[in-house]
Amino acid sequence: MVRVVILGQGFVASIFASGLEKVKAGKMEPYGVPMADELPIKIREVEIVGSYDVDASKVGKDLYDVVRRYDPEAPESLKGITVRKGIHLRSLRNLPIKATGLDDEMTLKEAVEHLIGEWKELKPDVFVNVCTTEAFHMFQSREELEKAIEEDDREKLTATQVYVYAAAKYAKEVGGAAFVNAIPTLIANSPVFVELAKESNLVVFGDDGATGATPLTADVLSHLAQRNRYVLDVAQFNIGGNNDFLALTDKERNKSKEFTKSSIVKDLLGYDAPHYIKPTGFLEPLSDKKFIAMHIEYVSFNGAHDELVITGRINDSPALAGLLVDLVRLGKMAVEKKEFGTVYDVNAFYMKNPGPNERPNIPRIIAHEKARMWAGLEPKWL
Template structure:
């Protein structure tokens, strides 16, 4: 079952995804960091070797026109880059000011033609590449949702005019994806950045009407899923959380972009939703990306402090400090976002899929859905995969293997 993938935003995450995937396929490295990938490939299909990156889009002049092999050399000068990445060349995408304030020279298709023509050119390229799954990892954008599909159609016709400013590039790409679904074939759009999409009713309805899928929002790869699991631990033991502090400081381009207050607010929203959803009450909290320090590079510094009340009024606290390679953490998850998206398409699912979103995303769609701990979400995803007969074997020691073991023990007794 081949999965043909298009990447939106050939930055650190997109390039890490491409390089790491090809190295796994070549047998150079094990699939650590891919949830269902190691010590064996637990999915029946698609297998890891079935994933093929066939299209790439960016607006950075340092990348447009270059092969993924050449772009990867920019990010990993001391790593042997897989030769297979020479097969894909980065195409120019839609800009709409999405990289404003960043130290790079960017130009979008809409600067040389109309936005509608730019969209149609991208759709044509996807058609030639026979794309199945589109992964959105462009620079962090802020957007409350599309709201009304006709409003988006009108904005495309008007060259990107949107609520007194510019249309977010993600929404233009999503419009392109839905046009592709209408004219070519159903597609899955995975939104791994904080902008609202899978939690937007208009976006989900647009996908459902075209037998397509939108997943999101904002990939949960580092500190936030760890915080959610710690909060689940406290909630299950009925310990009252007095306050939560979690901050991140990094030195990559995404953290530089988050110096912009609007972008930072979008990220804070997706990171903070876990507190009330998991605890059932809105404990005082400060959870946000808080700074940029270039020497840290892609390996961000994360610190968290959780104070809580235990039995007989005892006050305890958790203090956690970690260093996390930011881009590989998300890229590894995206491998299985791609595979589960393809499984959903093959089974005729449409709209959005909470079981996938709850495990992989910080702010899971659809609208009104709760953010849950990843320990619980993992079991939901296992259930979903079992219903689709997609598992070779249940990975690791899950609730399902526990139930099987319990049944065997009862028979022995």
Template structure:
């Protein structure tokens, strides 16, 4: 079994929880899970959610069943098996500040060090293999240096820390004291891109995948850009608009949080083409009636043979959170495979396919078509898949 702990029981995590249980009983096919048709060492049926953490007072104490029912129960049946897991209180560190949510973390009624100890003790009982981080997007700077990170935690310099960084630090403590696990960072906070955390991996065997899962339009744009590169078409500009009506988009109306997303998205084009192209790629707006089905518009211009200029315009409506959940199904299994294979640190081949800003720091984004082949090669090399 792969024991999974969820951080942030929002839309993405709820689709993950519900989808995995439905796949297990054959109620739905595993479409949207990239490696579903490959013979991975761990089938999807091996995934077992053992705990979930949130800081929203409206979710804490409820079962995942109840939370999922409220979020997506109108259009998707919620399996009763999710009644077993209650959402626990996590660490807040103001990740929800400015959002219309009543939030409170463990550290707010005691101290950060006590909160860290409490979660670490819970994990020692739960014995997780994988931690999935799907909390609200936060803005953070990489620490780069372990001593600075540890000083910030020890001296409770909470203004320098985000919840994601503290959760990743607890994963390090657990890996060091109990057994190595995998921390999957689906959000833009630099973790796989922070040398401080990669250093902690070396000391403990912790595996980190990140940062920021690549779901809707960005992988599509990356593959389109690869198409341009292979045909030696000179791209003049790339514009990608995203408007959605879920709480992720609401959070991104905050300028700092949006900046975090922008940083993980905009390097993609230049990395693939190898030259500078003016781009506008970022979440553009929040429109509640769109709900989770975001509207994406893409426009690019390129110079073709004999100097003529062509244009591509694509419009799509994409269900945002299920796209994330499908990737998490693979990432949890790949995390456990990496730990079994005694890989520690981060794995570029995994990140390049699943993430917008693949770690380790300095890594280039490549198209997802190319990245998928590299991922399979890596899996073969560690005997994680039978092809």
């Protein structure tokens, strides 16, 4: 059994919950789940045991009712779990959503203890973080992080950082847990958090789920690099109409995304071709089905200039939700293997910015084989 607690019951988490239950009930094929039936832990063994949010219209509601806002065909098996109150800090700033959080009622230190108390009852093996994209500060040392919690420094900390801190304390007490950081805040890429995780029996996967146009750009760039074609520039646009895109209209939050997305160019090409890779706009009628476009100019043999133009309309949330079905099971496997800290072989395939921070993005086709081998599966093409 893999007991899962969700942090951020929005679009991605709701499609994850809904699709998971449908697959478990045999009503849906596990398309979009890379290692669907192959992992030793089966999809039917994954169980959502808790959910947290800070949107006042979701906290206290039944999970089924929240999921139904995103998927009218949500299965009734989701009934019976109440969405609990998380820590909001500045998570919903500038968004048209009323925030409510434990931090309105207590200090951050008390909120951490409160969460650990709840988690000891819920007994999660894996936390999945799919909160709203945050603007964040990088902690340089454990002392700085602990001081910020101790002194209730709400300006310095983001909700994700506090959740990881709490999950580490929880993991230390219960012997092990995993934290899947599917958002851009640097956790698996932060030496401070990886060290904390290692010492606390916590596995962290991260950062930022690799979906949408970015992994496709990575594949195309590897294709060009393998053939020694010289890339002149990369332009990649993303326009979407879900709340995540709305949040990204905030400059500071967008910076975090830009950071994770842009690291691929130098990592894969070996040089930093001029590029513009970031979510570019919010257009409500597009809803969750975003518009992506990419344009890559490069030089081929004898100085020939080629151009690639790729466009698409991609359902945003299901792309990440499918990966999460693997990640929660891989998280439990990592705990069983006692690979505390972070696991590059998993991150390299599933994350846009794979931790630890000294490790690069590699072509996904290779990362895919590495992840399979880490999970004890036969490589597919090697």
